[in-house]
Amino acid sequence: MEELKQSIKNLAEIYSANLKGKIDERTIEMQGDDNSHYLIYRVLGISSKQGQEIDLFQNTGRFLYKYAGSFLEDAATLCLKFAYPEGIKTKVENTMGQRPKTFEIDFLNDNDAIEVKWRDATTDGDHITKEHTRVQVIKNHGYKPIRVMFYYPQRTQSIRIQETLRTLYHGVEGEYYGGDEAWNYLQAYTGVDLKNILIEIANERTPEDGNQ
Structure with missing residues (x-):
């Protein structure tokens, strides 16, 4: 277990370094941007300085x-x-259409076809159709579709999409876990309390912030 914890810490270090590199790179790039559109920001009551900060946060976000x-x-x-x-x-x-030619399974363990997502905030109705096809195809291949999504979206339409997807999974005798259910499922399935490990890492890296 300690080896796994260290692997997750190492993964966090890699992602953190890569994220910082991308943000630094984009910040430098934006210094040479054409900011003539700030005129429209100002018309809407946003100062050039505020506009610059908003653009930077949007890009880095x-x-x-x-x-x-x-x-x-x-x-x-x-x-x-x-x-x-x-x-x-x-x-x-x-097996149900030409596009896409294949569907990816994030983790296949015996008959368990697990899709791992951190969050899905889509409001696109076509997403339901695509997901329905995907889970049915996986079912047709003899696997059980299982969706594990750690964070629920916060907007009403996106939440409705997720509730529809939950119904779709259950309709093909699959399983759907969202929010706290996902963390609990992963712990029960693997014996690993990932959330607690991440809390430990977060408190080491940003001890002043106790939010989770």
Whole structure:
């Protein structure tokens, strides 16, 4: 278990360094940007300084969201691999259409086809259709579709999409875990309390911030 904890810490260090590098790179790039659109910001009551800060936060926020999601999904996969070394990431042929040709399974352990997501904030209705096809294809291949999503979206429409997806999973005799359910499922499935490990790492890196 200590080796797993260290692997997750090492993963956090890598992602943190890469995130900082991307933010620094983008900050330098933006210094040469054409800021003539600040005129419109000012018309709307946003000063040029505020506009610059907003643009910077918007750009760096995209990197943060991407890296946060990838890190958590990779960390969860490390836990799954720790408990089930034979589990693999794989793809299955789409038996219900031409596009896409395949669907990816994040972690396949025997018949358990686990999809690991940190958060899904989509409001796109087509997402439901695509996901329905994906889980049905996985079911047709003889696997049980299992969705593990650690953080629920906060907007009403996105939450409704997730509730519909929950119904879809249950409709094909799959399993859906969101929010606290996901953390509890991962711990029960692997024996690893990932959330507690991440809290320890977070408190080491940003001890002044007790939020989780």
